[in-house]
Amino acid sequence: MRGRLSDADADSATRGSATLRDVAALAGVSASTVSSVVRGRGNVREETRRRVQGAIDELGYRPNLAARRLRSGRSHVMGLVLPSLTVPYFREFADAVLREAQKHGMSVRITQTHGDVRRERGVCDDPYLRHVDGILLVPVALGQEDMRALTVTKPLIVATASFAAGRVDSFDTDLFEAARTVVAHLVAGGRRRIAALAPGEVLPAENDERYQGYVAGLRDAGLPVSGRRVVSTETVTFAAGAHAARTLVERAPETDAVFALGDALALGALRGLRDAGRTVPGDIAVVGFGNVAQAAYCAPTLSTVDPGREEMAHRAVALLADRAQARATGAALPEPRHHTVGFRLVERESSAVARE
Secondary structure, eight states, X not given: OOOOOOHHHHHHXXXXXXXXXXXXXXXXXXXXXXXXHHHTOSOOOHHHHHHHHHHHHHHTOOOOHHHHHHHHSOOOEEEEEESOTTSHHHHHHHHHHHHHHHHTTOEEEEEEOTTOHHHHHTGGGOGGGTTOSEXXXXXXXXXXXXXXXXXXXXXXXXXXXXXXXXSSEEEEEOHHHHHHHHHHHHHHTTOOSEEEEEEOSSSOGGGXXXXXXXXXXXXXXXXXXOGGGEEEESSOSHHHHHHHHHHHHHHOTTOOEEEESSHHHHHHHHHHHHHTTOOTTTTOEEEEESOOGGGGTSSSOOEEEEOOHHHHHHHHHHHHHHHHHHHXXXXXXXXXXXXXXXOEEEOOGGGSOOOO
């Protein structure tokens, strides 16, 4: 049963001076339960959690972050460093991280590197991230040597990058095997002249494990690897994908399938192929990578690889929160290691077998 505040208390609370005890009284729970909900910790039943959150929203309660920081030795803020929020995959990854961070009682400070290797290397020295508990970095330019040169002054986790276990934890899916799976799927659908659209604005396509898996998949099927059917793009945008698809048709008109190493490129390619007079999947099949929300609603719907974005966000944020807490309390944690999440091929209309 929910508690009640006096009219004077309620009026005071609605003016922004609500306390944790006010929330507890309105929700009919203990102050410690409210604290557990606010921190995203503790074994609190979902119905109780909803009731407490409703009281927080009704009263406009805001935790005293300064006092909380002094008590815990933490800011309860994490940094998220992304290449660009204009790329759909990174935008949706950011959304997943924000949701997971809230469960751990943390807020998120986001910054973009735009693929600048110096900014990726210097994340721990970024003044904007000076007071965060830890950083989740999504790099596109860092190599293994760069990782060894990182200055690590706080908990740092690298996501969507296949770095060997070393000084920091890293998370990724098996990009190589995912790409081989895509090529096998296209070959099973009767495609034999399979092209790749590869973002090469930072690193050459040959250094991308997705491209390496594409090459391996062709060789598995006894198909040639043709340089004419590999188009690199300067950016990962819809426009770049459309332009690359038109270039591909001009350069290699025999192409009957396209594997785009990013959904933004694949979605743009659907338009570019239409502009070039090709039907999808009739003339050319298309498969992307990322499984962004738009892939299920374009026409035709886009086949793509789901690289485990939600699982990665869930596990990476939980690990970062644990490492930040351990750092604040002086507790020990296991040595950093590389973590792999699962992938799945989502088959939709764009790679269906063409009817004769």
